[in-house]
Every structure is written in structure tokens, then in C-alpha cells.
Amino acid sequence: MTEEVDISDQLEDSVAGLIRSLRISKSRNYTEVNTEEYPLTDKVGFVTLPCGHQRSSDYIVAWFKYYLKQSETEFTCPAYQESQNKTCGRKLSYQDTCKLIPLTPKQREFLEENLAILAARRLCDFKPCPGCRSHVERQDQKNLCVRCTLCTANMKRTYYFCWQCQREWKGPHNNAVKCGNNGCGEKVVAPDPLVKCNPEFKQEKLRIEGEDIYPTKDKSPYRKRLALLINNVEFEYVSNRSGADKDEWSMERLLKALGYTVFTLTNLTAQGMTDAVQDFAKREEHVQSDSCFLVFMSHGTEKGICGISTEDRKEDIFSTDEIFKAFNTPNCAGLRDKPKIILIQACRGGEDGCVDVTDSIPVNGKRTEHREKDFCCLRSCTPDTVSYRNEKNGSHFIQDIVEIFNQHSHQDDVEELFRKVLKKFKEKHPDQMPCKDRTTLSKKFYLFPGL
Template sequence: MTEEADNLDQLESLSLHPKESDCSSEVFPPAGKGVLVDLPCGHQMTSDYVVAWFKYYLKQKETEFTCPRCHEGRRKTKLSYQDICQRIPLTSKQREFLEENVAILAARRLCDFKACPGCQTYVERRDQRNLCVLYTLCTANMKRNYYFCWTCKREWKEPVTVQCANNGCGQKVEALDSLVKCKPGFKQEMLKKEGDDIYPTTDKSPGRKRLALLVNNVEFEYINDRIGAEKDEQSMERLLKALGYTVVTLTNLTAQGMTDAMQDFAQREEHFQSDSCFVVFMSHGDASGICGVSYQDKKEDMFRTDDIFKCLNTPNCAGLRDKPKIILIQSCRGGMDGSVDVPDSVPINNRRKEHREKDFCCLRSSTPDTMSYRNEKKGSDFIQDVVKIFDQHAHQDHIEELFRKVLKEFKEKHRDQMPCKERTTLSKMFYLFPGL
């Protein structure tokens, strides 16, 4: 990944236990999010929604925010960081994050600089032709000449040479695309064999406008932060982009912000040039819905999952009419453990772990009333297994078979949790045909 992408992907430091559920808890510090903001274009949004969109634009290396409700044909209003500061009372963490990343993007347009691998201070390269950079600050601290390679950002082994001697120098450090691509022959064969029972998909081209919405709530005002959720965000973004979707990632939304995000996503004009969409929610949750990040007037900040379906249904989303809409939700649905002790057939007194619910035909991370688990270093079992199954099998399996394989993975490896399919109304098979 590029240096600025690494920086933008890192959220402020958080702390949780290594094994953490996505259930809510009863701790209520003061809140300050969800305030309505008037934009110059006339639209009104909650402050958390505006900040989330600005962070999304920064991730795209843009320093100006465009109102998501200003569609084509209407003059789009752009807001700078200064405009946002005038309208929103940012927290110190928000201000620090935004200012740092705006400065990085602005500086990159003016000069050639990178972080020194020795001290992480940003350094400007004055000679554009020279890969070997002498950094005076580290030289003074180490009391010896400190050189590093501008390409691989590692200490230079032999300053007198014209070529870096570090292994792998010149290669970009990027996340490998581990998604197995579909072969054209397989697609032709399936369309010939099952054509009427397969949802139409548009071939890869500049005219295809697939969209995905990813909402990831990490920092909460009233419950524990979701450490490790950034790993899920990175994995899911990588998968969806490899599948040909433009991913809109919004973080740390209130319930109202999530409602706004769904309503605006449903109205995106790109859906008319798309063949499908993905919607991914990752947050705390309980039986009543998905948790927002705020807590105001001692009221639950809860987003109802039913609203996802309402926003994308036939009356409310004409652009996705008769097209597959795939929904993934990583959150707890209650406080119960997802497993129980049951007797084996022989001997009768021998007991083992087994799921409360299985063998039943959105994909949610857990069954009703049970918990979903997340590891602060690896991310959640649900998101990571979905990505793995899609990587390995999406080139030949339709979506419901992929979901079945996710369930099988949990049945065999994660005894305390079982994902489940809900409200599945696909009348045909939906093949992703990755790469085509």
C-alpha cells in the first residue's frame, strides 16, 4: 500500500480485550455527535455523516468534500476542511486526524517527501534523480551518516553505489489480490446451461458502475471501541474492489448517519449502470439492531436492519430493481453464547459443543440473540472467512453456495458462533464472475 493510504487507514489508538464480542455494554460517557449541519447546497446532514464522508474523500486523496446528495445535473457543492470546521464542532481527535491527513495530501502536491524509516519524520528529497538520501537528523542522533533508499524506505546498505542493495527494492508493497479469477469459458458454459436461471451481469467495462457501501463503526461514546475492525475494513475493501465494485467506506456513524447513508446510497445514479450491489455493516449490535456511535439523552443510538431492506426495495431504489442486492452484517444480536452442550450418541454421557441453530436455509454474522466475535489483531471470524471463501470459490460458485460454504466453515472451526442467511429472496443464481 502507499504511504498515505497506510496513514489514512490507521484509526486513532483504541483498546479492547484480545477476544471481543460486538455486543453493547452499559457505560455512558457524554456524547456530542449527531448534530444536524446545514450545507451550502441546502442539504442537511448529521455531523458524524459529514465527517465520515470527508474521511472517505481523504482516502481517495481528495482534500475537498462533495455533498453525496448533489446528483448529476445539479451543481455539486465542494467543502474544504476549513468549511467543515466552521459548521461542525470537531473533537480534538477528529481535528488532529483531519488536519494531519489534509496536510500530507497538500504537501505531496508541492514537494517530493516521505517518512524517514529511522525516525518517521517526513523528509523532502531535493535531488529527484538520487535514490540514496542522507538524512541529517538521524545522522546527528546516531552519530554516523544515515542513508535510506527513497524507493524501498530501508536503510541504504552501500552509500557509494548507485543502486540499492536491499532485497526486493523497487517493488511496491501492496496487498496481493488473492481472488481467483473466473475463466471466460466457465461463464459461457454456465450461461448456455443455466442462462434463464442466472441473474444478468454486465461485462467489465468503463460503462459498468458497480457500487458497494461499507459502514464500519469503530469508536463509540458509550461502549467499548471495536479494536481489530480496521482489519475487516481493509480485507472487505480489497475483496469488493477486486470484484469490480467502487467501495464507499464510511466510519463512525450514528443511527441517523447510517439511515442517511442508506438513503443516499439507494439514490445513487450509478445503480442504473450496475448489475448488483453490496452493502456491508460492521458495528456493535443487539436484538434490536445495529449500534450507532453516539448516546444522547440516555437514548439508545440504534439503527434497524429492516431499514437496509426498505431503502433498497423496489419502490425506493429504481436503479437496483430486479438486480441482486447482497447484504453482510457483522454485529452481535444478543448476549447468548452461540453453542450448547449436547450428548453424543455413544456413549450417552459424553458431551460436545454444537450450534444452537444449523441446517437452515443479507448474510448475518450470528443467529438471533447470540454474539459475534472479533479479534483485535486479526479482525472478526465472519468477515475474514467471507473474504477467504469468496477469494477461493467466487470464480465458480453462485452467491448462495458461497454463503453455504461460510456456514460450513463456522460449523467446523468456530463452535461458539453460527452465521445465518435471512430474508433471502433471490429467484435466480447470482454469479460474480470475478475478473470478467
């Protein structure tokens, strides 16, 4: 058979070359900004994009990371263009970003390595060896049996692996189109945990309760459901949120299965979150949508959701009022009379969620106004109490929401789903109790998954 080539060193050299071609300067320190070409604003942390829109620098970096996650090497300006009545969409490259923003070494390393990997994948056919994780280039495109030279040397025997199923090879080596491992060559599709809605159920619900149900658009290319997910994981002054990646992955999978395009932005300051919700509220796709989801995961205090720069002497706090303000009737015409579902995983204070039972009667002084309507917000805990997160499995709040939506959204409306979440917390998590906040739904909102 054809000798395969271990290209770990060559690939590293190639990637390094690509990285060098991407850089604006050779220094690993902050890039010097050309203020004549792309002038910064007077506001600390803000930048002026070539299109003229001003946004916080952490928001721009988060958008670039989002596009990298979609295997795109350029990102587009997310600001709303008032004159054209649509999102700006002006493209910016990594070089443009470096001219705009003094990237930290960690940000620079992340962006450059991911850009280089995307470029390398387009140039050569390589995969990591399942034995040693070194990169190996396949020489014979018709042979799935690949020899790793490093594993062969380390194990003192010839080591082959299957290019297709990424396991050690079983069976004949020459002209191999399939190895002997169980399931090799079969397309493995993970079972979808989301129970789909029966069309007859939807028709019956609409027949009986049609006027009391928010209208939903049928699944088609013309339906443009959007969701915004903000996940703050790495903080400058407080502990990082280990396990938050599990929540992000679970929530993304659920929302995509429900038919939403998910914009996931990570590690934002309070200003970055403000920019994000304001831009998202103005997106023109909302006109062709029937609803939206807004998910926030971060540290929190009684004052709001923490940005990544929170410290004792300089609070970086995003007020939840900003969410309702950005999506209310005057400011978000595209979602007028449509459900806006808000999920917030964040502490609201430092008190324990369980106390001795008292006979005091809670007083609800909230008043619904038409300026703010069609919202349903579920927060991970009650005021002044903490939210809990498992460093390996994620938070109870997000994981339980995902589980209950997967199992029951085919037949329950959103408020009933939230009631089931609260019931599970009462039974399984006595130290914490989620609560609905500022809910102004005037009808039932069914997701009708799959339809």
C-alpha cells in the same frame, strides 16, 4: 554527494502553518457556527448544507474522511437531487464544514492533520526515514541514496537509506540509481488472492442455466458497480471495536477486486446510517450496475446495529429494516431485479452461540413479498447471540467471507459461498453461527470475478 536535509522540524512548522490557514478560529474548542450564512436545522445533530440538503453532522464528517482517504481535499454533497435526477455533487471545503458543524477537538485534529499532509506532499519531496521515521527532504532528485542526519547522530555513524525501497542503503553512495538491497527497483506486486473466473466457465454456465442466473454486465468503463461499507469503530459510551480496521481493509480489497467502487464511511450514529443507506440507494450509478454490496460492521443488540452514541438511557440503534426499505422495489429503481448482498457483522444479543443440543424443531414463518425481493443477507450470528472479533486479526465472520470469496467465487454462486461460510463456522468456530436473513433471491448470482 549532496547533503540531505532532515526536515522534521521544518515540516512540522510548515504543516502547522497549513493547519493555521485552514482553521476558522484559533480556538481548539468547538467552532462557532455562523447561522446566518449556514443555518442549522431545528433537529438535534442535523445541519443544512449550502445546497439546502439536511443531513446528520456525523454523516458529513464521515464523508469528508472518505474523500481525504481518496486524497481529495474537498467533498461533495451525497444527497440525491430530485429535480436533476442525480446526486447533488455540490462541493464543500474544510472551511465550509467548520461553519456547519461544531467539530470535536479529535475530529478537528484528524481532518486538519490529514489535509495538511496532503498539501505538504504537493509542495515538497519528502519521505519518512525508515530508521527514525523523521521526515527527510531529498535534495538531489537523481540520487536515491539519502542521508538522515538524526540517525547519523544517534548511531554515531553515517546512515543512508534508499529513497526507493525504504531500507538502509547498500552499495555505492554517489550518483546512485539503485541500491544493493534485493528487489530494489523492481515493482513488487502483492499476489491477488482472488481467483479469476475462466471465460469458458461463464459461457458454459450461461448456456446451461442462463434463465436461472441473474444477468451480469461485462467488465468495462460503462459498468458502475457500487458498494457501501459502514464501519463503526469508536464509540462514546461503550468499548471501541479494536481490530475492525483489519476487517475494513480486507473487505475493501475484496470488493474492489470484484469490480466495485467502495464508499467506506466510519463512526456513524443511527441517523447517520439512515442517511447513508438512503443516499446510496438513490445514486444514479446503480442504473449501470448489475448488483450492489452493503456491509455493516458495528456493535449490535437484538434491536439492531449500534450507532456510535449508544448508551443505556439513550439508544442509538439502526434497525436493519431500514436497509431493506431503502433498497426495495419502490425506493431503489436503479437496482430493481438486481441482487443486493448484505453483510452484517454485529451482535444480536448477549447469549452464547453454543448450547446443549435439543430436539426442538425450528419454525420459519417468513413470507416473501414482491415489494422486497432480490436480497441476500448474511448476518454474523443467529438471533440473541454474540459475534466475536479478534483485536489483532479482525472478526471470524468478515475474514472467513473474504477467504471463501477469494477462493471460490470464480465457480460458486453467492448462496453457495454463504453455505461454505456456515460450514467453516460449524467446523472451526463452534461458539458462533452466521445465518442468512430475509433472502429473496429468485435466481443464482455469480460474481464471475475478472470478467
